[in-house]
Amino acid sequence: MSILIKNAKIVDVKGTRKGSILIEDDKIVKIGDIREDEGDKIIDASDKLVIPGLINTHTHLSMTLFRGIADDLQLHKWLENYIWPLEKHLNEDYCYAGALLGCIEMIKSGTTAFNDMYFYMDSVAKAIEKCGLRAVISHGMIDLNNEDKMKKEIKESKRIVKKCHGMADGRISVALGPHSPYTCSEKLLKKTSKYANKNNLKIHIHVSETREEIKTIKERYGMRPFEYLDDIGFLGENVIAAHAVWLSEEEIKIIKNNNVKISHNPVSNMKLASGISPVSKMLDENITVSLGTDGAASNNNLDMLEEMKIAALLQKVHYLDPTKLSAKDVFAMATINGAKTLGINAGLIEVGKKADLVLINVKRCNLTPFRNPISHLVYSANGYNVTTVIVDGKILMEDNVVQVINEKEVMEIAENASDELLSKS
Ligand SMILES: C[C@H]1O[C@@H](n2cnc3c(O)ncnc32)[C@H](O)[C@@H]1O
Numbered sequence: 546m547s548i549l550i551k552n553a554k555i556v557d558v559k560g561t562r563k564g565s566i567l568i569e570d571d572k573i574v575k576i577g578d579i580r581e582d583e584g585d586k587i588i589d590a591s592d593k594l595v596i597p598g599l600i601n602t603h604t605h606l607s608m609t610l611f612r613g614i615a616d617d618l619q620l621h622k623w624l625e626n627y628i629w630p631l632e633k634h635l636n637e638d639y640c641y642a643g644a645l646l647g648c649i650e651m652i653k654s655g656t657t658a659f660n661d662m663y664f665y666m667d668s669v670a671k672a673i674e675k676c677g678l679r680a681v682i683s684h685g686m687i688d689l690n691n692e693d694k695m696k697k698e699i700k701e702s703k704r705i706v707k708k709c710h711g712m713a714d715g716r717i718s719v720a721l722g723p724h725s726p727y728t729c730s731e732k733l734l735k736k737t738s739k740y741a742n743k744n745n746l747k748i749h750i751h752v753s754e755t756r757e758e759i760k761t762i763k764e765r766y767g768m769r770p771f772e773y774l775d776d777i778g779f780l781g782e783n784v785i786a787a788h789a790v791w792l793s794e795e796e797i798k799i800i801k802n803n804n805v806k807i808s809h810n811p812v813s814n815m816k817l818a819s820g821i822s823p824v825s826k827m828l829d830e831n832i833t834v835s836l837g838t839d840g841a842a843s844n845n846n847l848d849m850l851e852e853m854k855i856a857a858l859l860q861k862v863h864y865l866d867p868t869k870l871s872a873k874d875v876f877a878m879a880t881i882n883g884a885k886t887l888g889i890n891a892g893l894i895e896v897g898k899k900a901d902l903v904l905i906n907v908k909r910c911n912l913t914p915f916r917n918p919i920s921h922l923v924y925s926a927n928g929y930n931v932t933t934v935i936v937d938g939k940i941l942m943e944d945n946v947v948q949v950i951n952e953k954e955v956m957e958i959a960e961n962a963s964d965e966l967l968s969k970s
């Protein structure tokens with residue numbers, strides 16, 4: 546079935562133009578003046594912006610179940626005293642419920658693709674397939690220097706690769722997810738790197754998130770985290786490093802030289818008081834920096850429109866310079882940089898690109914008067930301005946109604962799963 550989006554105001558980082566968009570199968574096939582009879586399904590986009598779907602490059606989807614639990618803590622206390630004890634009680638059903646809820650939240654706020662690291666990833670993949678989103682998923686590996694645990698973690702990662710890579714008509718791909726340099730042994734990191742490079746897979750890892758991490762890695766290996774990862778031959782263009790908050794000048798060079806992709810998570814970094822990533826500096830060095838929310842337990846939502854605004858504001862106040870991280874820069878991070886990071890043919894509205902598109906209603910008081918689309922998207926909009934979401938040429942939400950699953954039922958399932966899970970701890 547073809548879809549014609551007519552009377553659109555098309556906005557991507559290349560600019561704003563008026564026109565219609567014709568989608569056939571999973572792709573955009575025509576942009577401009579298009580006859581109505583060319584589309585089987587017509588969407589009237591008058592009073593709407595059509596933007597590339599937003600791309601969230603660091604999530605832990607099923608952590609929606611922990612939203613509002615363990616707030617106002619520093620990362621390591623948060624993980625060790627609250628989150629990891631709760632995660633011991635996770636199972637397939639809980640992770641499925643949390644992932645469904647996360648998918649709906651993302652659809653409703655205009656995200657079409659994401660990069661997820663967590664547990665029970667076949668359940669997460671099932672939820673993504675059901676909801677129609679696009680994702681890179683990885684099993685989060687933590688071995689704490691224990692050889693048996695390392696073997697189990699690698700075995701589970703390989704199982705997920707075999708079971709889920711290319712699932713959902715290719716919308717799901719699998720990456721390897723060593724949690725971090727402080728929770729993974731050198732042996733695990735080296736094996737991960739070897740397997741990923743041999744099988745052309747991405748690697749998703751947390752790096753340099755807190756000052757405590759820098760201290761731990763320095764004490765253990767005599768180097769800073771990115772220096773250590775470089776030293777063991779782990780870094781490469783397939784590595785997606787989340788956070789990258791505490792970086793020396795030398796580490797910025799290492800990131801650049803290895804073409805490592807960085808996922809910036811400003812809200813999580815602010816909430817856990819981890820610090821401020823030197824995003825503007827990295828962008829000046831032409832490093833690919835994209836945007837992520839992190840999990841809903843440290844954010845506490847998955848709204849990329851909100852994340853864009855906070856990313857821009859944080860750089861400005863950090864450098865005491867309002868010209869840092871302009872609306873356009875941050876919109877690029879959430880669209881084309883995200884696509885480049887995840888290896889998706891999207892992030893721009895052009896013929897031949899994947900039909901991953903989002904419609905934003907500009908006839909809302911928070912977007913009135915309507916002047917500068919990218920400014921409005923970054924500084925004034927929020928998830929509630931999203932009306933329609935298309936991924937891979939399929940409509941996932943139309944006029945604010947989720948089409949792929951019953952939203953109320955999912956909220957109930959997730960509420961019950963969260964209740965049950967918390968009662969176990
Ligand atoms: C996959 C594991 O990662 C944990 N996690 C979630 N958010 C963060 C973060 O910001 N830094 C480090 N680890 C994080 C999650 O709870 C899982 O245990």
Ligand SMILES: [Zn+2]
Pocket residue numbers: 603604605751787839840
């Ligand atoms: Zn994380």
